[in-house]
Amino acid sequence: MRIDSYIEKLLFEYNCVVVPGFGAFLAHGKSAEIDKATNALIPPSKTISFNAQLSKNDGLLVSHIAKEKKLGYEEMLQEVEDVSKDWNTRLSQGESIELYGIGKLFHNRDQKIQFQPENKINFLTSSFGLSSFAATPIQREVLKEEVQELEEKIPFIITPEVRETTSFRPWLKYAAVILLAVSLGVTGYRTYGDLQQKQVAAQQDAQQEVSRLIQEATFFESAPLELPAVNIEVTKRHLGKHHVIAGAFREEQNAEKKVAQLKEKGFNAFYLGVNRYGLHQVAYDSFDDPKEALAFLKKVKATDSRDAWLLSEK
Known part of the structure; x- marks a missing residue:
């Protein structure tokens, strides 16, 4: 399955698109500039970079593809993870990966993933229709000679x-x-x-x-996903220092929906709050004893989701 077209589409709307198990493509704003060599005025744009450290699934890409192809989330997550494994295998074998409209991925001598952006598409929607143009300097001495x-x-x-x-x-x-x-x-x-x-x-x-x-959110900028609204009654509860996390979402309504889904499955789920990256976190449960938290995490990974992880507060 090819997923580069879905990544390209999301980069027009979001500044970070994570491929689970592989890495993230980041869009950075770039102001207008003048090329002194050609006197060309270049309009504002977005430049694309790649970070292999940001490989944790945030749900954006998988949810988008699942909605486009009308498939289940878990099924689509497995397909995307298979694509990530295939990409890593091909790169380790010395191949390069061409992503249409985005760029090329390859390994350097240290076996680190390198990314070369294509730079043919301007992902900044506010600059749509703008193109660079050359400014011709005025030659006053030429007029005098004429x-x-x-x-x-x-x-x-x-x-x-x-x-x-x-x-x-x-x-x-x-x-x-x-x-x-x-x-x-x-x-x-x-x-x-x-x-x-x-x-x-x-x-x-x-x-x-x-x-x-x-002035806007510069890293996790997004528009609300079109999901049904879910009203959750929030009650005060005792929270331990060790939380088994089910996921982190850009939009709060998606986090609330996840809480409702987990409660239907019988979990004591709750909305934990916003982390330092601006994501809304949802937890299966919270514990004071770290051993109990680890045992519960092992059970969740075996019965519900392999993506669950443990967050311990100091």
């Missing part, structure tokens, strides 16, 4: 017989030269002024866009 050349080519003939009647013609020559120089200067000034205004406007738009992105 005026001098035209001045030399203007016909200027005075005969002794009619000197008195044609003595005003030298003024016509200089008037023509001045008029031509003024016309060229005005045209050049207007072109330069329009170009300066476009560059300033583009830079201001880029700065405004960067400021807006900074």
